[in-house]
Amino acid sequence: MIELRHLDDVIGGGDLIPLVRHELTEAERVVNDSSYSDDTGRRPLTVVGEQAQLAPWVASDARQSTEAEQVYLSGVSAAQDAGNRALAGQLLSSMSYQMANVGDPPMxxxxxxxxxxxxxxxxxxxxxxxxxxxxxxxxxxxxxxxxxxxxxxxxxxxxxxxxxxxxxxxxxxxxxxxxxxxxx
Structure with missing residues (x-):
């Protein structure tokens, strides 16, 4: 995940989005297809939330704002399920930033x-x-x-x-x- 964030510093969204989507899909698969205790489950949910932080940023960079918005919201859900309020807030604020840059939201x-x-x-x-x-x-x-x-x-x-x-x-x-x- 760290490497993908740093790749985003030098590679455009259109080129990076396939790899980032794949990583997010794999993290979601682990969460959905695995059994674990609530305590153990917080970590993979946090990973999904963190992946859902980068994926919409890259999607927005690739001019795919609708996809970005959907991924931000799924990331918020994962972060909340993980009990990670800071990450959930970050995802919401990033979504707000994206919306302000692609349109004129009414509020x-x-x-x-x-x-x-x-x-x-x-x-x-x-x-x-x-x-x-x-x-x-x-x-x-x-x-x-x-x-x-x-x-x-x-x-x-x-x-x-x-x-x-x-x-x-x-x-x-x-x-x-x-x-x-x-x-x-």
């Missing part, structure tokens, strides 16, 4: 408001969630909320300390990327 899908609630957890995760949520709010003309969410992005980034435990999938989020997202 925000995911809102990190109030920003103080969105800023609990690993700092980079909070920054990513706040930033994505703000993109979902801007097209909906949620003017008072979007700037607060963008302020929360900066606050979350400034709260980072060496050694903070963060999900691997936030590796690319640094101050420069946060500035780019805020500019959008």
């Amino acid at each position: 925000p899908l995911y809102s990190p408001a109030p920003p103080s609630r969105a800023t609990t957890g690993p700092p980079r995760l909070c920054a990513r969630s706040c930033s994505n949520g703000s993109h979902g709010q801007a097209p909906a003309r949620a003017t008072p909320t979007a700037p607060r969410a963008l302020d929360a992005v900066g606050d979350a980034d400034e709260a980072r300390a060496p050694g903070d435990a963060e999900p691997e999938w936030v590796y690319w989020l640094d101050r420069k990327e946060i500035d780019v997202m805020s500019g959008r």
Whole structure:
């Protein structure tokens, strides 16, 4: 999974989507065709949720936004079943970001408001969630909320300390990327 995320940094969505779809399908097959205890089952469900994070990002890059939306929602379900609220929130905020970039949604899908609630957890995760949520709010003309969410992005980034435990999938989020997202 880590390798696929890093491949997405250098390979376009149209070229990468077949491999990412295959990996997601295999992870879903393990969840659906296996027997395990609830505790053991959380890990494969989290893997499905993490795969469902990359697959729609790549699908959206390949201009397949309808597929991306469906995969985001299935990933949210898997993450919730795994008890992984951070991942479920990340998937919703990414879906909001995607919707803001492919159309004009009538209302925000995911809102990190109030920003103080969105800023609990690993700092980079909070920054990513706040930033994505703000993109979902801007097209909906949620003017008072979007700037607060963008302020929360900066606050979350400034709260980072060496050694903070963060999900691997936030590796690319640094101050420069946060500035780019805020500019959008």
